[in-house]
Amino acid sequence: MNQEKETDALQSPRRGIFYGWWLTGIAAFVMVIGTVPIFQGMTAWFVVLEQQFGWNRAQLSLAFSLTRAEGTVMGPVAGYLVDKVGPRRMVLSGLLVMGVGFLLFSRVNDLWQFYGAFVLASMGAGFGTWLPMMTVLNHWFQKKRSLAMSLAMEGFALGGVFVIPVLAWSIDPEEPDRLGWRTTAAIIGLGLIVLAGPVSRLVRNRPEEYGEVPDGRRNSQLESEATGSNQGDQADGDYTWQEAVRTRAFWLITMGHAGTSIVVVTLTVHLGPMLTDQGYSLQMVAWVVSTYTAVGAVFTLIGGYIGDRVPIHLALFIFSIIQSVAVVILLAADTVPSMFLFAVVMGVGFGGRAPMTTAIRGVYFGRRAFASITGVSMIPMNVLMLAFPLFAGIMFDRVGDYMVPFSALAVTSFVGSTMFLLLGKPALKAG
Numbered sequence: 001m002n003q004e005k006e007t008d009a010l011q012s013p014r015r016g017i018f019y020g021w022w023l024t025g026i027a028a029f030v031m032v033i034g035t036v037p038i039f040q041g042m043t044a045w046f047v048v049l050e051q052q053f054g055w056n057r058a059q060l061s062l063a064f065s066l067t068r069a070e071g072t073v074m075g076p077v078a079g080y081l082v083d084k085v086g087p088r089r090m091v092l093s094g095l096l097v098m099g100v101g102f103l104l105f106s107r108v109n110d111l112w113q114f115y116g117a118f119v120l121a122s123m124g125a126g127f128g129t130w131l132p133m134m135t136v137l138n139h140w141f142q143k144k145r146s147l148a149m150s151l152a153m154e155g156f157a158l159g160g161v162f163v164i165p166v167l168a169w170s171i172d173p174e175e176p177d178r179l180g181w182r183t184t185a186a187i188i189g190l191g192l193i194v195l196a197g198p199v200s201r202l203v204r205n206r207p208e209e210y211g212e213v214p215d216g217r218r219n220s221q222l223e224s225e226a227t228g229s230n231q232g233d234q235a236d237g238d239y240t241w242q243e244a245v246r247t248r249a250f251w252l253i254t255m256g257h258a259g260t261s262i263v264v265v266t267l268t269v270h271l272g273p274m275l276t277d278q279g280y281s282l283q284m285v286a287w288v289v290s291t292y293t294a295v296g297a298v299f300t301l302i303g304g305y306i307g308d309r310v311p312i313h314l315a316l317f318i319f320s321i322i323q324s325v326a327v328v329i330l331l332a333a334d335t336v337p338s339m340f341l342f343a344v345v346m347g348v349g350f351g352g353r354a355p356m357t358t359a360i361r362g363v364y365f366g367r368r369a370f371a372s373i374t375g376v377s378m379i380p381m382n383v384l385m386l387a388f389p390l391f392a393g394i395m396f397d398r399v400g401d402y403m404v405p406f407s408a409l410a411v412t413s414f415v416g417s418t419m420f421l422l423l424g425k426p427a428l429k430a431g
Contacts, residue, residue: 018212023148033192033195038118046273060273063115079372082131083372090131094126099196101117101121102188107182132203135374137152138367139206139214139367143214145307146356149359160293164290168283239365241372245373249364249426254381255419256416260416263323263326263413266392269389270389272289274402296350296354299352300355303352306356307355312356313425316353316357317420319351322349323346323350323417326342330342331403
């Protein structure tokens with residue numbers, strides 16, 4: 001009798017909005033509170049810290065490199081834990097750790113203290129934000145995977161549009177009547193600790209645990225679509241991470257993601273100092289960041305829509321090339337209009353590729369070990385993410401400009417883009 005009720009629950013359509021869509025909103029909120037203050041806000045924090053403590057670009061860049069070194073070790077651990085204990089618990093613990101990191105950051109006076117607080121906050125963000133929430137969406141969606149992830153990433157994009165100008169206003173060292181960076185960091189830390197519990201309780205790990213199926217479809221729909229040509233259904237081969245790493249697709253996706261993601265992380269660290277060196281105010285830096293994140297917010301949705309309807313590797317190649325062109329524009333930019341041209345092109349490229357670089361692992365490897373596969377792929381990714389911001393800081397301190405490191409950045413991004421072009425169509429795991 002109980003088995004019959006369970007079968008009926010799975011086959012009958014649910015009333016109301018499919019909970020997977022609510023989870024996209026929850027994921028977007030987690031992106032706002034858990035990634036925007038530390039990652040997109042990094043360029044503003046670094047400008048303020050450089051002015052207050054006199055730390056040079058290499059020293060500041062090392063902080064980000066240390067987080068990538070930590071991520072190289074902890075990425076596979078985070079992926080394993082997400083698959084083992086579930087995303088809900090990881091969101092709770094990650095936001096709590098990140099909150100403590102920001103509280104410690106608000107009290108730093110020495111460089112080593114800054115490194116420790118920054119690494120702790122970054123570890124919390126790595127454990128409790130992007131990876132667990134993208135894993136949740138990979139569980140709850142198949143046919144609309146890219147769209148769901150793009151909606152979640154709107155939190156990251158819109159957070160950059162609205163939160164970064166407020167953050168820059170709040171911590172601006174030229175305005176002594178503002179809150180200041182210490183008070184702002186403490187408020188962020190307390191907010192994360194307070195919100196960790198309520199937010200994590202809204203997270204549901206897998207649809208099957210609640211009598212649902214991916215995309216809110218009925219079992220009869222799933223059976224009829226099993227023979228279809230949709231790329232997401234074809235590719236749900238449920239690889240383990242050990243099986244995935246033996247495939248050519250895993251390494252092409254990993255190196256493509258790494259080669260294109262270093263653009264974002266390097267700009268996150270160095271765009272603010274670069275523009276302030278040219279005489280622009282911290283508030284102008286915030287508007288440039290807001291512009292490319294606003295454009296990115298629109299193209300994140302476009303990328304998610306396209307990624308579910310055309311071969312995802314081809315769409316990724318196109319948007320990644322556009323992002324690479326944006327770096328070339330930045331190298332030549334010397335006026336306010338050219339800076340905003342860079343911001344627009346960057347927003348198109350980065351926004352379009354962002355949801356697909358995450359969704360593509362679900363397309364090629366399925367739902368079974370999404371977090372573990374992503375965590376393992378973060379090892380070579382984090383090596384590049386460690387090296388490039390530090391390399392840019394060292395080169396600036398030696399020659400006084402960013403021409404050499406940013407030229408290398410553009411070349412690496414172009415090479416990374418071609419990795420997606422070489423992927424080919426996803427294939428079912430061999431039985």
